[in-house]
Amino acid sequence: MSILSRLSEPVIPARMPVVVPAPTLMSAALPSPASSPDFSSVPRPADTSSGAEEPPTDLPVVLLTGASGVVGEAIARALRPSFHIVALRGRRASVHAHAEISVDLASPRLGLDSSAWTELAARADVVVHAGGRACFDDNADDFHCVNVSGSRRMAELAHDADAPLIHISTAFVDHIDHAREAAAMIPGDCSARPLTYLESKIAAERAVAASDAVACVVRPSVVMGDAGTGWIPEYQAVHGHIKMLLGGARISACGPHQRLDMVPRDLLGRAVAALALRAVADAGRLPALYRVCAGAAALTCEEFAEQVGETARAAGLRLPRPEFHDPAKAPLIDFPNWAGLPERTREVLAIQAAGSTILGAGEVFPTSLGGRELPESPAPLTPSQALRNLDADVRFVLAGGR
Template identity: 40%
Template structure:
């Protein structure tokens, strides 16, 4: 019989890539919300906020007895969620999965984020006030708290740290648009300036690369091999700088036959949101999009590269070098341009004009 992997978050952007990868070696039992998902695997409805995942003692014990490895991918990833909701699902859910792993006596893999330690931007985030409700630092704090819960597990564990998850490496395909896609569309639409320092790293990794790493770690876990405490699923030192990222984005737009206006770069750490050119005459919807871009830029940090982990040769997942980083992001941008209509460049618009796509 194949080993059994209990997996949360199978319907998410990462989970929907992880399941096919795991299915090659594992029987999957999906731990879902109360509504079943249309996938050919056994499913158990759970509640990440509740003790014993919302199961009675007998059902919790029976679930634990099935597990050879637990893969926890689910969480609240909304930058607009309250700190209370984020901690209830992310930190609270991690605590419940630790309890499940300990009851099962099985290893636990947890998908966190490479940005979990990025809290220093919180004060500047607050300056956006009511312009937008996006607060990445609240999400990052909840993931850091969840990391601490995972580290308390008495069973083998590994924290997986993906950076910004982009579409599949082959063609950039993604099951649903992400916040980064909205930013890419906004820039492609002709925004005259964006918040970013030229040297900030825009670390992006294809979702199938992350899925391959999760599968490899799960295989190590059931073999009884040592697990890395942290696995950095990132581009690492190969990640594009913001200036390089704009180069690739602009080249993709022009390759699609659209005009491109290269935006000026405004340092988010020294420039306030309201210092944006012609702020007072900018439409409310554009201000909101600029606020989202501003807080997202703060989360990119000061330009230092993330680490990038490797695995044993037999389980090696693709590594990203500078050329691959450019090619992968070009694929991502090409997919977006194929799927979404990005309007031509527009200059800064007064409050009475139509807003660019965001």
């Protein structure tokens, strides 16, 4: 059976497959993971869905992939007041969609017959492609089937629909050269291989650019919880980093100068919704590239650790100040007494080090937020907002979110 025929599962939410410890106090080594916490009391975003109520018939129609994922759910929530959302779904339903159609991103015509494909294209006013495979394993075939072929299929659909395409990529494609150089410093038995993911996202962008569709590529940085509450339906890599620090980790496998550019997922959702409105109002003025990044407000890894410590102290916890080891400058095995660290600690630090290879060498990402090309988008983040957003994410983790 071919990979294409086997790959009928839906795309997964954007996340890194990190193994994280449960929060404990001042542990010398990283503890084992805890069972899923009870987060029923953690504040969640308001539900904008209207149940069985029929949406207005005059709303423009958006075809949306990834609507049940961490990023796609926030985009769907932001789109819903202004669009009739048709979710192109795989395994999971979307609480915000008005209608759903089961598709397979890896198959020709998304697994639809010609009449269903034509009917779907006829309905679309704009296409938003937020689905994709974003784990950090090394399965190049699966990445190609979903991220590259899937993006090509969505561009074909947008072209046949004569509708603009908004394609969600990642800001970290800009760091591909640094990631390639730093990858040589990662232990060979490390399970995380972010380079394969980045290469697939670059190839996906090229597939979109090679199509005849009118397209806007959106490049967000690290996605964190909603602004103010930190709420997120599934932990991301940034939460793994938070949990390591809350667990008393004394080593941080990243450079203190590296920047952890992060944006709240609801801010990303609002930016994509603004782009979608521009797309249906005047597709000719849709920017070809839109960056959703913290930019100059992005925290360094050292500032990140300091803010986690501040929030922890406010909650009555005392955390050690971690010692940073930049894996891009020296292999992890050069860390003093590396061989003497517990195996579990070495495993988690290797995964963190692999993730740090995409962060670059401390450069500041440009951001399009609040720019002239789309003044109706959210305003750019300020340094104080970046600190408050991280504080909200730490409090969410401490409260037992997931």
